[in-house]
Amino acid sequence: MATERWVSATKQPTDLPDPPHGLDPGTDPSLGNALRPTRLDEYIGQAELKERLRIAIEAAKSRSEPLDHLLLHGPPGLGKTTLAHVVASEMGASVKVTSGPALTKGTDLVGALTRLEANDVLFIDEIHRLPVAVEEFIYPAMEDLRIDIAVDAGVHARTVTVTLKPFTLIGATTRAGLLSSPLRSRFGLTHNLNYYEPGELLDILCRSAGLLSISAERDALERVALRSRGTPRIANRLLRRVRDYAQVRTGGVISATTVDEALALEGVDEIGLDEIDRRYLTTIHKTYQGGPVGLEALAATMGEDAGTLADVVEPFLLQRGLVARTTRGRELTKDGTDRVRKVIAGEVWT
Ligand SMILES: Nc1ncnc2c1ncn2[C@@H]1O[C@H](COP(=O)(O)OP(=O)(O)OP(=O)(O)O)[C@@H](O)[C@H]1O
Numbered sequence: 001m002a003t004e005r006w007v008s009a010t011k012q013p014t015d016l017p018d019p020p021h022g023l024d025p026g027t028d029p030s031l032g033n034a035l036r037p038t039r040l041d042e043y044i045g046q047a048e049l050k051e052r053l054r055i056a057i058e059a060a061k062s063r064s065e066p067l068d069h070l071l072l073h074g075p076p077g078l079g080k081t082t083l084a085h086v087v088a089s090e091m092g093a094s095v096k097v098t099s100g101p102a103l104t105k106g107t108d109l110v111g112a113l114t115r116l117e118a119n120d121v122l123f124i125d126e127i128h129r130l131p132v133a134v135e136e137f138i139y140p141a142m143e144d145l146r147i148d149i150a151v152d153a154g155v156h157a158r159t160v161t162v163t164l165k166p167f168t169l170i171g172a173t174t175r176a177g178l179l180s181s182p183l184r185s186r187f188g189l190t191h192n193l194n195y196y197e198p199g200e201l202l203d204i205l206c207r208s209a210g211l212l213s214i215s216a217e218r219d220a221l222e223r224v225a226l227r228s229r230g231t232p233r234i235a236n237r238l239l240r241r242v243r244d245y246a247q248v249r250t251g252g253v254i255s256a257t258t259v260d261e262a263l264a265l266e267g268v269d270e271i272g273l274d275e276i277d278r279r280y281l282t283t284i285h286k287t288y289q290g291g292p293v294g295l296e297a298l299a300a301t302m303g304e305d306a307g308t309l310a311d312v313v314e315p316f317l318l319q320r321g322l323v324a325r326t327t328r329g330r331e332l333t334k335d336g337t338d339r340v341r342k343v344i345a346g347e348v349w350t
Pocket residue numbers: 023025031032033035036037042043044045075076077078079080081082083172173174204232233236
């Protein structure tokens with residue numbers, strides 16, 4: 001599988017805040033590509049999704065056709081980019097990588113599409129940030145393998161149609177709700193990635209520890225798994241922090257106690273909440289008496305970006321049942337209030 005990155009796919013540093021939880025893949029260079037599974041069999045968890053993909057891939061291959069366009073959505077760090085590459089590799093296809101914000105004009109997309117070879121995969125990360133003007137070009141490309149380009153203006157105006165080679169578009173997004181419905185409906189396969197179970201995260205950690213030659217006791221890795229917010233990227237990042245701590249403090253021995261100490265130092269508590277999560281919960285409790293409070297007001301009080309809170313912080317707190325989202329805003333649940341009381345009492349390190 002060849003991967004070519006010919007349009008900057010990185011997030012724009014000027015318009016995005018630093019992501020919390022160390023979720024920026026850019027901060028994780030030694031773990032990013034080295035730990036990425038390349039085949040479906042190595043991709044841990046997401047069993048139903050893998051099964052559906054296996055069937056779609058086998059069927060497409062047996063017809064010698066490209067896979068139907070695929071949309072992957074779910075919170076950051078769950079493996080959307082990884083899966084896009086795995087799918088391409090299973091199809092024996094080359095991947096061209098770009099992103100919604102990098103495609104600023106229709107011509108950027110036209111360039112990207114016309115450079116595809118037959119059966120290539122075009123991966124568009126952050127597809128919810130695709131400008132409206134660019135989307136217009138994508139509809140006929142996805143449906144009819146053609147793009148209509150307007151040339152000249154006024155009385156000389158005419159449309160030139162360019163025919164494309166068969167391709168698969170894979171879109172990834174953390175915000176499926178922001179995708180226009182015409183765009184969403186043009187994907188033949190749409191899959192949501194779910195948070196991973198601790199057992200699956202343990203498998204991911206065992207695999208990563210093996211690849212990085214880290215020797216750790218199984219119950220130590222279990223503790224890392226429980227603090228990883230259901231997210232492989234966080235699991236791998238915490239593993240790296242624990243490895244550093246062990247190297248400096250315990251002569252390389254990674255036991256359950258090492259994990260507790262290393263992650264306490266990182267501000268990660270026993271259920272994986274970190275500083276921004278605790279500030280989110282305590283702000284609702286102290287400033288808004290437990291809620292309800294609107295996202296914008298909460299973000300302003302915390303001095304954080306509302307989109308970051310919605311994308312990165314809230315999904316896990318909602319899933320853990322610490323916060324509820326109602327029509328009137330965000331509210332602490334009973335568990336959320338109990339958690340805040342523990343935080344305030346300084347009892348979170350157990
Ligand atoms: N199912 C999996 N099995 C093993 N490792 C995984 C799995 N999913 C993700 N990973 C690991 O987690 C890291 C993060 O995954 P990835 O970059 O694909 O997430 P993402 O969903 O694209 O995140 P973002 O929304 O921030 O772009 C990868 O480098 C990979 O090592």
